[in-house]
Amino acid sequence: MEDGRGQTVGDPIIQIRSVSKMLSSWLLVLFGVLFVGDWRVSGGSLAAPPKPIPIVLWHGMGDACCLSFSLGRFKKFLESEIEGVYVHSLMIGDSIAQDIENGYFMTPNQQIDLVCQKLRDDPQLKDGFNAIGFSQGAQFLRGVVQRCGHTTPQMINLISLGGQHQGVYGIPNCGAVSHETCDYIRRLLNHAAYAEWVQDYLVQATYWHDPLNENLYRKHSKFLAEINNENYVNQTYIDNLNKLQHFVMVKFASDSMVQPVDSEWFGFYKPGQGKEVESLQDSELYTKDRLGLQQMDQELKLVFLSVEGDHLQFSDEWFINNILRYLL
Numbered sequence: 001m002e003d004g005r006g007q008t009v010g011d012p013i014i015q016i017r018s019v020s021k022m023l024s025s026w027l028l029v030l031f032g033v034l035f036v037g038d039w040r041v042s043g044g045s046l047a048a049p050p051k052p053i054p055i056v057l058w059h060g061m062g063d064a065c066c067l068s069f070s071l072g073r074f075k076k077f078l079e080s081e082i083e084g085v086y087v088h089s090l091m092i093g094d095s096i097a098q099d100i101e102n103g104y105f106m107t108p109n110q111q112i113d114l115v116c117q118k119l120r121d122d123p124q125l126k127d128g129f130n131a132i133g134f135s136q137g138a139q140f141l142r143g144v145v146q147r148c149g150h151t152t153p154q155m156i157n158l159i160s161l162g163g164q165h166q167g168v169y170g171i172p173n174c175g176a177v178s179h180e181t182c183d184y185i186r187r188l189l190n191h192a193a194y195a196e197w198v199q200d201y202l203v204q205a206t207y208w209h210d211p212l213n214e215n216l217y218r219k220h221s222k223f224l225a226e227i228n229n230e231n232y233v234n235q236t237y238i239d240n241l242n243k244l245q246h247f248v249m250v251k252f253a254s255d256s257m258v259q260p261v262d263s264e265w266f267g268f269y270k271p272g273q274g275k276e277v278e279s280l281q282d283s284e285l286y287t288k289d290r291l292g293l294q295q296m297d298q299e300l301k302l303v304f305l306s307v308e309g310d311h312l313q314f315s316d317e318w319f320i321n322n323i324l325r326y327l328l
Contacts, residue, residue: 051085052083052084052085052086052327052328053085053128053129053130053156053327054085054086054088054124054125054128055078055085055086055087055088055131055132055327056090056119056129056130056132056141057071057074057075057087057088057089057090057131057132057133057134058090058115058131058132058133058134058137058138058140058141059071059089059090059099059137060134060135060136060137060162060312061104061203061204062104063100063103063134064096064099064100064103065089065092065099066089066091066096067096071134072089075087075089077316077319078327081320081324082327082328085327086124088118088122090118090137092106092114092115093106103136104202104203104204105201105202106203107200107203107206107222108136108139108140108143108206109206109223111140112140112143112144112147112148115140116144116147116151116152119148119152119153120151120152126153127153128153128154128156129153129156130155130156130158130159131144131145131155131157131158132159132161133158133159133160133163134161134162134312135161135162135163135164135257135311135312136163136164136203136204136207137163138158138159138162138163138164139160139163139164139165139207139224139227141160142158142163142165142227142241142247143223143227145158145241145243145244146227146234146236146237146240146241147227147237147240149240149243150236150239150240154243155244156244156245157244157245157246157247157248157326157327158246158248159248159250159323159326159327160247160248160264161250161312162250162251162255162257162258162311162312163249164207165228165249165263165264165265165266166209166224166228166262166263166266166267166268166285167207167209167217167221167224167268168204168208168209168258168259169209169210169211169259169260170259188202189202189204189208193205193208193210194210194216194219194220194221195220196220199220199222200222206221206222207221207223207224208224209221209263209268211268211269211273211274212272212273214271217230218230218231219231228285228291229285229291230285230290233290237292238291238292241292241296242292242295242296242301246301246302246326247301248303248305248323248326249264249265249266249302249303249304249305250264250305250306250307250314251264251304251305251306252264252307252309252310252311252312252314253306254308254309254310255310255311256310256311257310257311258311262277262279265279265304266285266293267279267280267283268283280293281297303326305322305323
């Protein structure tokens with residue numbers, strides 16, 4: 001076709017088709033960028049985005065790894081909120097019944113040794129993991145990172161839900177055991193917590209902290225006093241704990257199980273009496289930095305959260321709004 005000056009011009013239909021093909025190509029490129037998102041080209045092919053960071057759970061007294069109404073449900077909740085996440089809920093023993101029993105009668109030192117080996121043996125954890133401890137499981141997980149954090153995969157964030165990091169001085173509620181057994185445990189703790197056979201026999205005795213007898217506690221506590229560097233400073237404990245990106249401590253404001261509730265934020269009774277409480281920041285453990293917590297606090301690694309409710313009572317919504325960010 002010629003224009004008015006005698007010059008040949010292309011067919012308008014062909015030109016429109018050409019422009020349309022060009023636009024289509026650009027749209028495909030743009031769509032690919034938007035659609036692929038986090039995917040990346042590796043060796044000439046598309047590779048999947050990194051997997052979510054695995055999560056390790058350790059239950060509390062009277063509970064077990066996999067009960068459908070407790071940690072079994074919580075495991076499914078995490079899997080629904082974090083697509084593709086691997087969750088390892090720790091079982092101490094060969095069955096749920098043994099797991100519950102060992103929460104009372106296998107010393108924390110033995111349990112921690114078992115868990116350190118479980119972490120080494122789980123290939124899914126080799127690139128690191130986040131950890132969530134429920135009640136006594138929280139201080140046991142802290143024991144894990146302090147004692148074997150240099151020989152296991154890296155614990156990235158530690159979430160303590162109602163953990164008693166300065167121990168307890170009273171057990172008003174014993175969880176799943178019978179009323180008679182609960183009374184027996186209380187009597188043992190009140191009168192013989194630091195007897196060697198009780199320390200070797202009863203888990204809760206190993207984090208019984210008597211503020212009226214601090215010297216007795218430091219001398220005879222076979223778990224808590226040791227991991228809190230009460231008698232001597234273990235630099236490995238400080239170094240391993242400080243490798244955490246965050247140590248998140250959640251306190252339950254209306255907790256009826258933990259006495260004092262401030263232990264969930266590493267606080268405790270002032271020495272020599274059992275009424276007035278001092279915060280972590282006012283304690284000798286912090287001011288002398290015997291565990292490296294002052295340094296971690298200054299580096300904004302310590303996170304203190306509070307939730308209304310009794311022991312371990314929180315909603316899915318609260319967890320999503322306050323904790324989920326530390327698991328992503």
